[in-house]
């Protein structure tokens with residue numbers, strides 16, 4: 001590799017993402033029953049929809065967190081919307097019976113902030129990187145810390161030059 005520091009790309013298609021979300025739902029289905037999902041927007045919206053459908057959960061709440069303001073660079077974490085009291089207060093107010101869903105955990109900063117809000121909730125992501133992995137109860141696929149995951153909603157079709165032209169000369 002030219003630059004060993006360069007992030008590895010892990011592009012995910014819609015089909016693959018749907019399959020991975022279903023795999024997450026299968027893993028979760030063996031671990032109990034949840035009354036509500038709290039999805040961490042925006043990345044958690046699509047996996048939360050798929051898991052909610054598979055597990056028959058209809059009470060869905062959001063917590064709105066933003067920290068990567070330009071791609072691949074984490075800035076200051078902002079909580080734009082907290083969790084509705086009705087969901088926080090379920091089963092004693094600490095998150096018991098609540099499933100928190102995000103697309104991925106990277107450094108773990110986002111997960112840590114949401115865990116403080118609901119310490120007893122079950123935290124699930126589709127993908128996990130090593131730094132954030134200890135903060136997640138259930139995930140599907142681990143990728144290395146120097147990998148950047150490209151989600152289908154961030155990508156579009158593009159012409160690919162033949163391999164032979166890029167290796168010439």
Ligand SMILES: O=P(O)(O)OC[C@H]1O[C@H](OP(=O)(O)OP(=O)(O)O)[C@H](O)[C@@H]1O
Pocket residue numbers: 040041042043044065066067068069074102103104105106107108109110111132
């Ligand atoms: O473990 P961390 O280092 O905190 O990174 C993980 C978070 O980063 C991304 O969200 P982002 O803040 O980019 O916002 P988005 O979901 O709206 O894309 C991703 O969806 C996770 O929520």
Ligand SMILES: Nc1nc2[nH]cnc2c(=O)[nH]1
Pocket residue numbers: 068104106147148149150151
């Ligand atoms: N799309 C995307 N967002 C992230 N936010 C933190 N890490 C990642 C990543 O690997 N991919």
Ligand SMILES: [Mg+2]
Pocket residue numbers: 040041042043044065102
């Ligand atoms: Mg996010």
